[in-house]
Amino acid sequence: MTTPVSPHPSTFARARALISASALHQNLRFLSEKAGVPLLWPMKANAYGHGIDVVAPVAAESEAVWGMAVATPAEALELTEQLRGLNCPKPVMIFGASFPDEWPALVAAGVHLTISTLAEAEALPEGAQAHLKVNTGMNRLGASPADAVAVGRRLEERELLAGVFSHFTEAEEPDQTLSRQQFQTFQAVAQHFPEVRHHMGNSAAVLNLGPLPGMALARPGLSAYGVMPPSGAPGLTPAMTLQARITYLHTAAAGERVSYNGLSTLDRDSLIATVAIGYADGYPRRATGQAEVLIGGERRPVLGRVCMDQLMVDATGLDLRAGDWVTLWGRDAGGQELHISEVARWSEMAEYEIFTRLSTRIQRVAAP
Numbered sequence: 001m002t003t004p005v006s007p008h009p010s011t012f013a014r015a016r017a018l019i020s021a022s023a024l025h026q027n028l029r030f031l032s033e034k035a036g037v038p039l040l041w042p043m044k045a046n047a048y049g050h051g052i053d054v055v056a057p058v059a060a061e062s063e064a065v066w067g068m069a070v071a072t073p074a075e076a077l078e079l080t081e082q083l084r085g086l087n088c089p090k091p092v093m094i095f096g097a098s099f100p101d102e103w104p105a106l107v108a109a110g111v112h113l114t115i116s117t118l119a120e121a122e123a124l125p126e127g128a129q130a131h132l133k134v135n136t137g138m139n140r141l142g143a144s145p146a147d148a149v150a151v152g153r154r155l156e157e158r159e160l161l162a163g164v165f166s167h168f169t170e171a172e173e174p175d176q177t178l179s180r181q182q183f184q185t186f187q188a189v190a191q192h193f194p195e196v197r198h199h200m201g202n203s204a205a206v207l208n209l210g211p212l213p214g215m216a217l218a219r220p221g222l223s224a225y226g227v228m229p230p231s232g233a234p235g236l237t238p239a240m241t242l243q244a245r246i247t248y249l250h251t252a253a254a255g256e257r258v259s260y261n262g263l264s265t266l267d268r269d270s271l272i273a274t275v276a277i278g279y280a281d282g283y284p285r286r287a288t289g290q291a292e293v294l295i296g297g298e299r300r301p302v303l304g305r306v307c308m309d310q311l312m313v314d315a316t317g318l319d320l321r322a323g324d325w326v327t328l329w330g331r332d333a334g335g336q337e338l339h340i341s342e343v344a345r346w347s348e349m350a351e352y353e354i355f356t357r358l359s360t361r362i363q364r365v366a367a368p
């Protein structure tokens, strides 16, 4: 009996993000060692676009991860459900604010909450796990340093205090004067609550400041996915490879134009590969004119405007079939690499933004 031979698994996906579990594990271990403490791993916005269901098993398994953090109550409830399915007892924290009518469900799910005010400290239900947020300069959430101790005391009296934390505003800057001031302001408050977990370090702080005295946890997000501007850091491996399939191959003559508005004119007879990914999938339209991809073992330019659902690549001289995968960033089958930071530069976007704009059309796939 013969089995039909196909170079590709039968799937309707046109574009996929392969997420390397070993890269994530390695980055988490590296960052936890660098910070000298376990991690409260940021997994907000669908795990920075990597796919919460693909990343949650890694978080559950990793010894470097104490708990996970998200931005909103909806994300927290989704993640706690995932973790229940994995029999994982690690806590989930919400970095954002929550409303009183959301508290009963969140407390029942064991979700740790961010608290900024005395009114919240008074109104929280019994059994809540509260992390007091201290505003040390971000002016986003948190009690002022002057008010924070009183809020923390109230939470402590009610036996609801589980942590004290703050957030750096510019730990990526070479001049660390402001970061040091922020940390001192934080510690002046946190020292009143020695019994609970203190945490402040994001990716930039972990990589630039190293271990911070007195901290119980660190919160590196982007770097745990293996990316830190401008072009990665030693010890970090990008976890995501973004790929899309060639759907059509055809030749066009020298002098013809490709894609909208004639931004690209062919200077030779060309083989054009049409690839099933566009800005509706989250590939930046603004990369138009500079974008390159890995195709057939080579790095080739995208021709003309990136469309909503498709883009065209100069594939002249390459041996390709419809159905073959093209690599938009990450590592191709031959081990060639195209870093997402290049895509970020072409499109004048932050890596954070590119990751979190990847749409539901992208199939997230667990990979070794």
Ligand SMILES: *Cc1c(COP(=O)(O)O)cnc(C)c1O
Pocket (backbone or CB within 6 Å): 042, 044, 095, 167, 201, 202, 203, 204, 219, 220, 221, 222, 223
């Ligand atoms: C998103 C977030 C982080 C992680 O920031 P990165 O720059 O991705 O490391 C840490 N702490 C808080 C409060 C956050 O909102």
